[in-house]
Amino acid sequence: MPEIFARPEPSLIPIARPRCPKCQGRMTLTxxxxxxxxxxxxxxxxxxxxxxxxxxxDEQVKSLKT
Ligand SMILES: [Zn+2]
Structure with a gap:
């Protein structure tokens, strides 16, 4: 099983929330x-x-192939 939120990493707090490629709404990091x-x-x-x-x-949603 991959580790989930196992490492407290302050640099990850201001995570850019990408826009949904489908409806352009803000996506939530889950x-x-x-x-x-x-x-x-x-x-x-x-x-x-x-x-x-x-x-x-290191990737952005805009580069995602759908
Ligand atoms: Zn959406």
Missing amino acids: RIESDHGNPDLRTFECSNCELVCRLPA
């Missing part, structure tokens, strides 16, 4: 998974249409 040797995987969820995006910490 979880962060740490993967060994890889960027953290962040899961965002749209509260409007319930779309879920999983993105590595």
Whole structure:
């Protein structure tokens, strides 16, 4: 199982909340998974249409292929 919020990391607090590619609403960060040797995987969820995006910490939603 990946670790979820296991590391308190102050630099992660002001996380940019991406816009939903579907409805342009603000997405909410629901979880962060740490993967060994890889960027953290962040899961965002749209509260409007319930779309879920999983993105590595170094990627932006705009680059997501849908
Ligand atoms: Zn949406």
